[in-house]
Amino acid sequence: MDSILGWIQTHIEMIYIVILSIFLGIEVIGRVPSVLHTPLMSGANAIHGVVIIGAIIVMGKVEPGNYAALIIGFLAVVLGTLNVVGGFVVTDRMLEMFRKKK
Amino acid sequence: MGLSLLTVCYLIGSVTFIIGLKMLSHPETARRGNLLAAAGMTIAIFGTIFLYEEEGVRLGNYPWIFGGLILGTVIGLLAAKKVKMTAMPEMVSLFNGMGGACAALISVIEFGHLAHLINAGNLTDIHKGTLLTIFLGLIIGAVSFAGSMIAWGKLNGRIRDFAFKGQQVFNLFLLAAILTGAGYLLMTLNGSNYALFYVLAAASLVYGVLFVLPIGGADMPVVISLLNSFTGVAAACGGFLYDNQVMLTGGILVGAAGTLLTILMCKAMNRSLTNVLIGSFGGSTSGTAVKGDAGGVYKEISIADAAVCMAYAHKVIIVPGYGLAVAQAQHVCHELEKMLEDKGVEVTYAIHPVAGRMPGHMNVLLAEADVSYDKLQEMEQANDQFRNTDVVLILGANDVVNPAAKTDPASPIYGMPILEVEQAKTVIVNKRSMKPGYAGIENALFFQPKTSMLFGDAKAALQQLVSEIKSL
Missing domain, CATH: 1.10.287 (Helix Hairpins)
Structure with missing residues (x-):
């Protein structure tokens, strides 16, 4: 029990962020017209690519001799970058088409 | 600084x-x-x-x-x-899987960093909190990765639907086993059992595969959207791990938005999320096609007649569906639209919210073919106009124009909002055959006197229509 309360205590700011972000996420998306659902899904997909930051931190902290961790970390960085770059570019391509009129 | x-x-x-x-x-x-x-x-x-x-x-x-x-x-x-525009959904799925895998790999490395503490038996309560986020990141990330890969394979046709008897029960059992395993490991972690962590990782991958396998290909957008929000949550776990606010906000935003988007998609199909996930709708019901009492005679129309019919109309509404996307006929469709406009016909498109492979997908496809944004009408708008429309051309759409959704309470799609095309003067339906659509039910619309069938691949049929109208 104490450990749970302690954990909440040390992470209280993070927990606030989580709760507010949940409402914010729902609020922001709630008004999207169905026309934009696919680009939106793709854009959201690119945004959760922010996990790349975790991969970079993990990679940067590995001791240079630890090859197993280096390789796994490298893979994580590559996959995370794919998610970010691919996600944003695909979304941009979709939205570019919406802009062309006439 | x-x-x-x-x-x-x-x-x-x-x-x-x-x-x-x-x-x-x-x-x-x-x-x-x-x-x-x-x-x-x-x-x-x-x-x-x-x-x-x-x-x-x-x-x-x-x-x-x-x-x-x-x-x-x-x-x-x-x-x-x-990537081709028609292949967009599977691309999103693929990238989503990459993000999930990234989150899972981070967990694997972070767990490795804690291994020496575990071996020495020096875990404190703070470490337990860290371990909890590591476990969550691993499980959610792995499920999202494996699931996305299956969804990707299904959308591009490499993986078929697969279900075995009692699969749902087995899935629930597996999920429960993973969660209990994680809880148990968290409580008792020591030098002798920490290898179980990797078993947990493997089990999560298996669960991801089994979770998506029985769900029909047409439901993949919902699944991808759901897995998208999973990956968001997995990224947020990383935020807790590193006290990193941007990972947390980004992850949770996507988690919340993705969940809402998933629900919106289900709503547009008039089904609950549970029904999509547990029901394996696509697999089970399409086999036992419900015979409507609508069966009877339908009439065919020739390309030439269809061309005349449209060229001399005042107002034509095109209803594009999945069939148009599959045939990649969006460019020819736009050509037809221009051709008709040159003849003074007013042409618009009526887009059902779930037309194509995911909500909004049809708009992307038509935009790719340079169809002007203001020609696309949403369902409510279009439903007001069908009554003043001479010809409705349905291209590979079926369930979204099935009047049974309004009239037959016994129909599985009863209550789903549809495009009320039967209000128009003439309806021309282009389909490859009389086979029922995704929901596996007959469509009474096809047997109505004002409806004519134009059989054939959407692209081929449209090309013929275009050349026919050109020669008029």
Whole structure:
């Protein structure tokens, strides 16, 4: 029990962020017209690519001799970058088409 | 200095994500919104690389980091630039899987870092909290990765639907086993049982596969959207792990938005999420096609008659569906539209919310073919106009125009909002055959006296129509 309360205590700011972000996420998306659902899904997909930051931190902290961790970390960085770059570019391509009129 | 600057970078990142998502909700600002979020992401990434420090120690292994970034960027750019518009959903699924795998791999490494503490039996309560986020990141990330790969395979036709008896029960059992296993491991972790962590990882992958396998291909958009929000949550776990606000905001925003989007998609199909996930609708009901009492005679129309019919109409509404997407006929469709407009016919498109492979997908496809944005009408708008319409041309759509959704309470699609095309004077339906659509039910519309069938592949039929109208 104490450990749970302690954990909440040390992470209280993070927990606030989580709760507010949940409402914010729902609020922001709630008004999207169905026309934009696919680009939106793709854009959201690119945004959760922010996990790349975790991969970079993990990679940067590995001791240079630890090859197993280096390789796994490298893979994580590559996959995370794919998610970010691919996600944003695909979304941009979709939205570019919406802009062309006439 | 460095660290406080990094905090500002993260703040900028978080704010751009929020504003970006908001701007994505309007057609005029959507593109800038996406670019804004991308810019914020870039700032956050480079801030992390150059400014991050832990207990005064900067990050190392720059060659590895930049190598990974460059390799990922090149592959990502190529894949995203080359993909066809019709293949967009599976591309999103693929990228989503990459993010999930990334989150899971982070957990694997972080767990490795704790291994020596575990071996020495020196775990404190703080470590338990860290372990909890590591476990969550691993499980959610792995499920999302495996599930996305299956969804990707299903959408491009490489993987068939597969279900065995009692699969749902087995899945629930497996999920329960994973969660209990994780809980047990968290409580008792020591030098002798920490290898179980990897068993947990493997079990999560298996669960991801079994979770998506029985769900029909047409339901994949819902599944991808759901897995998208899973990956968001997995990324947020990383936020807890590193006390990193930008990962947390980004992850949770996507988690919440993705969940809502999933529900919206289900709503448009008039089904509950549970029904999509547990019901394995696509697999079970399409086999036992419900015989409506509508059966009877339908009449066919020749290309020439259809061409005349449309060329001399005042107003034509085109209803594009899945069949148009599959036949990749969006360009020819636009050609037909221009041809008819030259003849003075008013042409618009009626888009059902779930037309195509995911909500909004049809709009993307038509936009690719340069169809003007203001020609696309949403369902409510279109339903007001069918009554004054001479000809409705249905291209590979079926369930979204089935009147049974309004009239037959016994129908599985009863209650789903549909395009009320039967109000128009004439309806021409282009389909490859009389086979029922995705919901596996007959469509009474096809047997109505004002309806004529134009059989054939959408692209071929449209090409013939175009050349026919040209010669009129």
